Amino acid sequence: MSKYSLSDARICNGVQQWWKRLRDSGMLLYVVLIVIALIYIMPFVIQVSTSFKTDADASMNPVSLVPQVWTTAAYSKLFLHSDFPLWFKNSLIVTLCVTVGRVFFDSLAGYALARLRFPGRNLIYLTLVAVMSVPGVALMIPKFLVIKSLGIYDTYAGMIFPLLVDAGGVFIMKNFFESIPRSVEEQAMVDRAGTFRIFWSIVLPMARPSIVTISILSFQGSWNELSHFIISTQSASMATLTRGVATLASGQLGQGNQYPLKLAAAAIMTVPVAILFFIFQKRIMNVTDGAVKG
Incomplete structure (x- = not known):
């Protein structure tokens, strides 16, 4: 029981020291900023990816970042038929x-x-x-x-x-x-x-x-x-x-x-x-x- 408590104390102490180093080094701020940047950029990435999909692929996999079949049909239709x-x-x-x-x-x-x-x-x-x-x-x-x-x-x-x-x-x-x-x-x-x-x-x-x-x-x-x-x-x-x-x-x-x-x-x-x-x-x-x- 005492060994278990000692092990828990060491883990908690290690986590606290890691958190302190992360906070003092400014890395925490960068991590938060990266997460926020990803949240903002993901809709644009999905938008560009979906524009190269077929209609069926876009309906079945609306948030997939990689089209099953790459096609420029949407761009051709925009410039030639609209x-x-x-x-x-x-x-x-x-x-x-x-x-x-x-x-x-x-x-x-x-x-x-x-x-x-x-x-x-x-x-x-x-x-x-x-x-x-x-x-x-x-x-x-x-x-x-x-x-x-x-x-x-x-x-x-x-x-x-x-x-x-x-x-x-x-x-x-x-x-x-x-x-x-x-x-x-x-x-x-x-x-x-x-x-x-x-x-x-x-x-x-x-x-x-x-x-x-x-x-x-x-x-x-x-x-x-x-x-x-x-x-x-x-x-x-x-x-x-x-x-x-x-x-x-x-x-x-x-x-x-x-x-x-x-x-x-x-x-x-x-x-x-x-x-x-x-x-x-x-x-x-x-x-x-x-x-x-x-």
Whole structure:
């Protein structure tokens, strides 16, 4: 009995020492992070794997990571027998226009709120902050009515113009511009540079990190946008990837579950945003703190 108790005590002591070494070395944190990363990445891995399966294989083995028979039939059907290329083109046009527009207009508005002194400046800023707290769903009907009244419904203009300015982007740029020393602009004023020249040639290049951040966020947001395109377009020729992929869920291109087809479309849709994020990930992380100073 005493030997058994002594053995238990040694085991408990060994476990405690192992746990202490694991905790002190920081390995526990890495283990937890790896587990969380696997939880997040598994759905994407299953998505890509299923896109190379047959319909029957996807139905019988929905979470299997290795297809019984590898096939690219889903991708061939998407590009050759559907409007997927048209959806991709529309999404690319809208996303690029919105991204460029947001960078320009958010920067202009942010600089005006950070540096220019004019009546109602604080009220505009408070309104901007208030708009950030309003759910997008609450603005869908007013946005639809404005688009219809302007005569730009079911056009690229109706898809692009309402997205050209983003309250969050203005907020980021304003705070970044406020962190720039005024002495930089004062020196330019001595050289008789105008307000826009100072903004465009001196201040804006210094805000390159924040511009990169807004570019990535704008690209991701407009690329994944759905609700706005639902209320601003109607015809199939103006459908974007988000609308098109949503129609696949209703069985538009055939009978059956079509899991490989749907997940192939979703996988392709994920690629551009994923590439941008991995390329600029480090810069985004470094900029986030600097963009909200002040």
